[in-house]
Amino acid sequence: MSQSIHDFHDDPRNADIRIWINGQLKSRAEATVSVFDSGFVLGDGVWEGLRVVDGHPVFLDAHLARLWEGAKAIMLDIGLSRAELTQAIYDTLAANQMHDGVHIRLMVSRGVKRTPYQDPRVTVGPATIVILPEFKLAKPETVQAGLKLFTVHVRRGYPDVLDPKLNSHSKLNCITACIQATAAGADEALMLDPHGFVATCNSTHFFIVRGGEVWTSSGDYCLGGITRSNVIQVCREAGIPVFEKNFSLTQVYSAEEAFCTGTFAGVVPVREVDGRPMEGGVPGPMVLRLQALYKALVARDVAARSV
Structure with missing residues (x-):
C-alpha cells in the first residue's frame, strides 16, 4: 500500500491547538477564512513549512527570505515586517506550549476580495496571514x-x-x-x-x-x-x-x-x-x-x- 512522506501518527494534542489568523489566536473549530479570500478563490498567495526543534523554527531566516521573495514577485504586501512575523510565530508556539516535534504551515494570501475574480485590484482588505502549528513528525x-x-x-x-x-x-x-x-x-x-x-x-x-x-x-x-x-x-x-x-x-x-x-x-x-x-x-x-x-x-x- 502506498503512503505519503507527509504521513504522521495522529497526536490527540492537535485537537486543542490555537491557530494564529491576522493577529488573533483561534481554536481549530474557529480558525476559518472568508469564502472571498484570495487564497481560497484563486490560490493567490505564498506559504512556507517550518520544522520546530528545541523551541525554534529551523532555518527560519531562509524560509522568510523565500516567503518575501515570492510575495514581492506577485506584488503581495504581507503587511508585517520579518521581525513582527517572527514574533507572531514564537507567540503561537508559546500559546500552544509547543517545543519539539512540531510542524508549522505559514500561509499568506492576498486577502479578501469584494467579488470572486482574479484581478488583485478587487482585493478590499489586507493580506490574510495564518500560522498553523501541529504536533507532527514523519512516521519513523x-x-x-x-x-x-x-x-x-x-x-x-x-x-x-x-x-x-x-x-x-x-x-x-x-x-x-x-x-x-x-x-x-x-x-x-x-x-x-x-x-x-x-x-x-x-x-x-x-x-x-x-x-x-x-x-x-x-x-x-x-x-x-x-x-x-x-x-x-x-x-x-x-x-x-x-x-x-x-x-x-x-x-x-x-x-x-x-x-x-x-x-x-x-x-x-x-x-x-x-x-x-x-x-x-x-x-x-x-x-x-x-x-x-x-x-x-x-x-x-x-x-x-x-x-
Whole structure:
C-alpha cells in the first residue's frame, strides 16, 4: 500500500491547538477564512513549512527570505515586517506550549476580495496571514523503509508559464502528479523537466548517489528548496562531491542510492524508482551519512538562534 512522506501518527494534542489568523489566536473549530479570500478563490498567495526543534523554527531566516521573495514577485504586501512575523510565530508556539516535534504551515494570501475574480485590484482588505502549528513528525517506519517513486507524465513547467521558484498556493500540477503516482501504487511522483531530464518530486526534492558522488537536478525547474540547499551545503563541508546537473532516468535506474529531501522529514531514502530497486541498500551508507550531517546542521542552526 502506498503512503505519503507527509504521513504522521495522529497526536490527540492537535485537537486543542490555537491557530494564529491576522493577529488573533483561534481554536481549530474557529480558525476559518472568508469564502472571498484570495487564497481560497484563486490560490493567490505564498506559504512556507517550518520544522520546530528545541523551541525554534529551523532555518527560519531562509524560509522568510523565500516567503518575501515570492510575495514581492506577485506584488503581495504581507503587511508585517520579518521581525513582527517572527514574533507572531514564537507567540503561537508559546500559546500552544509547543517545543519539539512540531510542524508549522505559514500561509499568506492576498486577502479578501469584494467579488470572486482574479484581478488583485478587487482585493478590499489586507493580506490574510495564518500560522498553523501541529504536533507532527514523519512516521519513523516510513523514513526507515524508504519511498517508492513513480515517474509521471506531468512535467515541471517553464518559468514563463508558472515559475517553479514561486512557492505559491497554486499546486495543481503537483497534485495531479501525486494522483498519478498514487494510482500507480507509489509514495511520491518523480517529475521530469520539459526536456526530459529529472527535475524533482511532487512534494520533495530528489537526489541520487553514483560512484560516491551526490547528484541532484540543475534546479532550473524546481523550487529553491531549503533542505535541498542545506544538503548540498553539508556535502561541500564534508568533502562529498555534489553536483547540480541534468541527468536522465537511465542514470537514476543504475544509481546505488537515491533519496528525497524536505522540511517535514529531512533526508529520506528511496527504495525503488519505477520498479527498479536501489542496489546500495535502504538506507544506504551515503544516506545514513547525510542524515547525520543534516541533523548536525539543524543543531547548529538551533544553537545559533538560541543565542
